[in-house]
Amino acid sequence: MRSIFLHLHPAKVDRSSIEFNRTFGLGGMAALLIVVQLITGILLRFYYTPVPGSAYASVVFTKNQVLFGQFIRNIHYWSGVFLLLIAFLHFLRVFLTGAYREIRTKNWLFGLLLLVLIVFLNFTGYLLPWDQLAYWAITVSTNMIGYLPLIGESLRTTIIGGTELNADTLRTFFTFHTAVLPLLLLLLVFYHFWRVRKAAGILMPEAQEKPEMIPVVPNLVFKEFIVALVLLAVVFLFSALFNAPLLEKANPAYSLNPTKAPWYFAGVQELLMHFHPIFAAFIIPVSVAAFLAWIPFLNYGQAPNGRWFISEKGLKSSVTTAKFAVIITLSGILFNEYILNFETSFSFLPAFVSNGIIPLLILTGLMAGYYQFYLKGQSLSKAELVQAVFVFIIVAFIILTLTGIFFRGKDMALTFPWRAF
């Protein structure tokens, strides 16, 4: 046991690098939740049958007849949710302390890949219960792929093995969920840890005095133990209080109203309510992904200093940008919903123009104005400017996601959460 810890950790660490509020322990929490998912997932597999005719019944059986069945299923469900949330927060922490470039470039890229893997693990798992929720959420999500130019439709039919969800889809998703993706995830996680050590630990602000080195055992390992216990307690508490959803068995002839994508795709789904699908499901997400992968390779002129938000100025411009992003996203949603529907108002234009190019140009114009009248005057460094763009994207994404999850009700119309559920 001791030697396993020592493989993941160096023998000694800088005392200030293991302060809780340096990393909030997010990376370690994610690792622990992956282990929880592996164990509970393997347990669930002992009862689960990946065939449309019996999948649902096998989940109902697990839930109702197996001792602790409901509890194990709930843990797998909630820990999957937490894993994604925590990995996302970890990603924010890494970016906002500047640890995404230089010797950490590879780990940034592989970290993005890990995030994608975790999303796909959640996504492939979502289908397995084969209830109405699963069936329709995966139907609408896989149909989004169909809008990719040229290859979309054939990619979609290859992934689901037909024109609509069928036994092949379930078998493929099951294989990915319980074999391919977990293996890849484990490999990548170990590589990720190894690269952290290769970069000589986490990025720290330049210290005034020489760092004080203390032994990892017991200092760091003890802290990790406490964080692990608290996190497990929270996951267990959630699992004891809230059951993982399970509706009626999937019925291809009857759709739910509303049918929502899984919660982590609620942002893309919300974009789909406002933009032509080629923009919402392809151009915008791909541009964001490209931006995230590209930022380590810009020439910043100086090494990252490891401080949150880089500087006072960086913090101030980020906060203002976050406010701007909240305002523009919310007012965009409301404007498009209640005041002007681009597609029906300009129905003489192709939808690609009326509901794609035009709104995107308007948004770009507003952002250019924000740059011209605010950001430019702040004389920010390149890293601070990239940070502002990052903050804008993340805040807009969070607003879209929250709107999609909590503020969309029957017929996908906007409502309040207490009426939507």
Place this chain on the structure above:
Amino acid sequence: MKKLQHKKTVSLVGKAPAEPLSRRDFFNRAWKWLGILAALEVTGMFTAFLFSGKSKKQSAPKQLLEAGPVDSFEKNSVSAFMGGRFYLARQKDGGFIALSLRCTHLGCSIAWEASKNRFICPCHSSAFDIAGEVLNPPAVRALDYYPVLIENGIVKVDIGTIVERSSFRKDQLQYA
């Protein structure tokens, strides 16, 4: 803390000016190419394994489903055939079209609302008229349809073939 130094290894490959290939270099290269070849073969085998079993539907055979005699369907009416996954819609002028259940937006199942004389999708509220044409976005394409055959006064639907279209045209209707 000790910073790990990246040792720069100087690569010799390609820099030496056209020296005759030594015996050892020759074998090294041969092994490398053999390795690449083996990797390609294995990849090819895996790909073939994964995809050959899936594409069973080369040309789906005609799968005719008998819907019923022509006269049993009133003009301007819609009948659901959930087993065949289609709605048989008879237009005002007597023409038949078998509309797929699948909404062209993101694939939910549409429902016929007789009182509003339109199909409505519960997912994001696209609406389609009785011929499958879009009345309300977000859907941009008319509903897919299955070919209809009318033989000896019996309406039959070929549920093995689905036809995609961008909008409604008169020649998509079948008459008795």
